[in-house]
Amino acid sequence: MREIEFTIDTDTGKCETNIKGIQGPACEQTARQLRQILGTPTIDEKTPEFNVKPVAKRRVGANE
Amino acid sequence: MSKYMTFESQSFANRDLLLEALSEIGFTTVTQGTNLLLDGWDKRNVRTADIIIRRRDVKNHNLLADIGFQKTPSGYVAILDDMDLDYRLGKDFVVRLQNHYHEAVARKMAKKLGGTLVKERIGKTVKIRVRF
Numbered sequence: 001m002r003e004i005e006f007t008i009d010t011d012t013g014k015c016e017t018n019i020k021g022i023q024g025p026a027c028e029q030t031a032r033q034l035r036q037i038l039g040t041p042t043i044d045e046k047t048p049e050f051n052v053k054p055v056a057k058r059r060v061g062a063n064e
Numbered sequence: 065m066s067k068y069m070t071f072e073s074q075s076f077a078n079r080d081l082l083l084e085a086l087s088e089i090g091f092t093t094v095t096q097g098t099n100l101l102l103d104g105w106d107k108r109n110v111r112t113a114d115i116i117i118r119r120r121d122v123k124n125h126n127l128l129a130d131i132g133f134q135k136t137p138s139g140y141v142a143i144l145d146d147m148d149l150d151y152r153l154g155k156d157f158v159v160r161l162q163n164h165y166h167e168a169v170a171r172k173m174a175k176k177l178g179g180t181l182v183k184e185r186i187g188k189t190v191k192i193r194v195r196f
Contacts, residue, residue, distance in 0.1 A: 001195055002195065002196050003193055003194065003195045003196075004170075004173060004177075004193075004194045005191065005192070005193050005194075006166060006167075006169070006170045006190075006191070006192040006193075006194070007189060007190075007191055008163055008166045008167070008189065008190040008191075008192070009188065009189060010159075010163050010188045010189065010190060011159070011188050012072075012159065013072070013074070013158065013159035013162030013163055013166075014070065014071070014072045015070070015071045015072075015162070015166040015169075016068070016069070016070045016071075017068070017069045017070075017071070018066065018067070018068050019066060019067045019068075020066050021066070022066075027066070027067050028067075030067075030177075031067050031069065033173070033176070034069065034169075034173070035069075036077065036078075037077055037078040037081060037169050037172060037173075038069075038071045038077060038166075038169055039071060039073045039075060039076075039077040039138055039139050040073065040138060041069040041070055041071050042070050042071065042072045042073070043068070043069060043070035044067075044068075044069050044070075045067070045068050045069075046066070046067050046068075047066040047067065047068050
């Protein structure tokens with residue numbers, strides 16, 4: 001499931017966004033759309049998940 | 065697969081969403097143009113703006129000066145009279161506007177991405193999840 005989570009601190013007006021479940025360029029495209037309407041972020045970082053590459057698992061049979 | 069950004073600026077990048085946020089806090093009559101003169105400011109300190117809430121249009125607030133929003137490279141920045149902020153609008157005026165603006169951003173993104181929006185309030189924090 002792809003998701004954008006907005007966390008708004010109503011005391012300070014600060015807004016944190018977290019884009020989840022979108023890979024590489026598509027994630028950057030969503031981030032660009034957010035920057036267009038929210039302006040320049042003070043913090044802009046990829047989370048550790050961003051660089052996780054899918055690993056193909058090799059099935060090991062019973063007779064190997 | 066994931067990206068984290070924080071936005072703290074008190075400028076508003078999108079005109080339509082700013083107007084939506086202003087409407088939500090009760091300012092529905094807005095004058096728009098380019099470098100329009102703000103009324104109520106000292107003649108030695110003439111100010112101009114591109115979006116204006118005329119004090120004559122919000123008489124119930126008894127404002128000393130018009131509220132303006134001037135377009136800058138980073139977005140629209142509020143021009144407010146200090147006395148109005150202290151005694152009429154409330155010192156948290158811009159923060160309240162930011163909060164409504166951010167919620168409008170979430171709604172816009174949900175619509176743009178064809179997603180669903182779930183809003184939850186936990187104390188002073190508003191959490192909005194847009195799933196698509």
